[in-house]
Amino acid sequence: ADFDWRKPYRMYHGERVPGFPQHPHRGFETLTATTEGLVDHTDSQGNAGRYGNGDLQWMTAGAGIVHGEMFPLINQDRPNPLRLFQIWMNLPARSKFADPTFVMHWNEKVPRVSAPGSEVRVFAGNLGDAQGLPPPPPPPQMLNP
Numbered sequence: 001a002d003f004d005w006r007k008p009y010r011m012y013h014g015e016r017v018p019g020f021p022q023h024p025h026r027g028f029e030t031l032t033a034t035t036e037g038l039v040d041h042t043d044s045q046g047n048a049g050r051y052g053n054g055d056l057q058w059m060t061a062g063a064g065i066v067h068g069e070m071f072p073l074i075n076q077d078r079p080n081p082l083r084l085f086q087i088w089m090n091l092p093a094r095s096k097f098a099d100p101t102f103v104m105h106w107n108e109k110v111p112r113v114s115a116p117g118s119e120v121r122v123f124a125g126n127l128g129d130a131q132g133l134p135p136p137p138p139p140p141q142m143l144n145p
Contacts, residue, residue, distance in 0.1 A: 018082075019070030025061035027096040029089045029135070031123060032057045037082030038074065043067035045100055052082075054107030056123060060136045062091065062098035087123075101136040109133065 019040070032039070038052035044066040051057060059065070073080045091098065111122040111130040124132040 022066050022068040024066050026064040029060045031087045034084040040070045056105040058135050059102035062100045065100035103136040105133045
């Protein structure tokens with residue numbers, strides 16, 4: 001429903017104000033992987049910044065955070081494409097109320113594995129000799145089971 005113009009409620013605001021304005025998350029983590037374009041992030045913890053074009057943001061919502069992801073219209077004379085995807089990861093019960101936090105991983109630091117005709121970006125875990133980048137540092141609540 002977020003992208004259906006006929007629906008009475010849409011979180012996505014289309015061409016005039018592109019993006020997802022302030023909205024809540026709780027009890028999980030998101031990994032936002034950009035491939036093209038820019039995202040402006042703001043949140044209830046006082047964080048703000050712009051990332052994109054291959055950068056990753058890994059956010060632990062934990063006890064709760066309100067954040068927005070807006071898509072700036074930088075170019076006035078040509079399109080402002082945006083391609084990204086998000087992976088949502090449920091936190092274990094003991095970590096649902098962890099303090100919110102996030103970490104940025106800039107494009108040039110994201111490990112890659114190449115094979116003939118393809119390239120894989122390693123966000124987490126490992127693939128061959130490539131080790132994914134670490135998630136946000138765990139808050140104390142996650143260290144004491």
